[in-house]
Amino acid sequence: KHEDAMKRLGLKTIKKVAKRELKCAPYAFGQVQQFFVRHPCKSLSRMLLAVGDGGGNTVVVTIAWVRMPKAAQARDLRDLADRDGSGNIYALPDALLKGAGVRFTGDHYASRLDGALVVIAEATSGGGHPAPGVLEDAADVAAQFPVP
Template identity: 55%
Template structure:
């Protein structure tokens, strides 16, 4: 098996101006929109899930890895050194709305050998300041440097699989509610 297999670059719409930004104002997505987004996400419908949040999926990049420790940091990396994962898939998405607000979303699917390891990993990664799986570099989408802070974060566990999603503003001024909703919807996507 190859140590890293790269798959899928999809351009779904025009790119617009992408740069640094802060989240402070903008419209939220609403709970009905978020519920519709989560339903679409569970079906693997990336564009439809973001459309429910009034966003367009601009582009995405997916990578499959076999070594979680190599692609993580902090205490999470230390955990993986003694508890290797079975598989790691990472995705970086960029989505925007008609008001010029743009958001980057990092999603990691970590499959552990056993449910107990997945439970332990999720308990660790959900604690602020313990590290995380490293997101794909912003250059894979042609973006300026992106900083994920953990502020807009969500995770879920399904058996031995843990999905970690994080959102950050990269343009305009998307609302905090929207950023939280994006992370909440993104962790519902099935592994690629």
């Protein structure tokens, strides 16, 4: 259903990479990493998605699904991750990112809380000049994706 959701935004999937981890701290930075050291997660799934509008504009979206042992910990994690400058979870490393000079800045960010699950999504330009609204919409839609 990922493709259907992005199609509604006028975007088509170019590339998708997903991976699961059992630990979160090695894949996070800043205060978010410190949080995971004190409160280990149950699981982490990450996805890197590149979508294009057919007109030369590419949007790269990173999504992280973090399952915590307790809903209260998930809420604390989301509160922390939602604050500017607090850190986050690294995007999956990919040649797509390096080759295009892609950098996530936190400008187009969305998150969702569902019990003990936190979903964090961020979008950025992967090429061309996607409109800021398209980047925001891509992050908002991606935050609603189910765990792969």
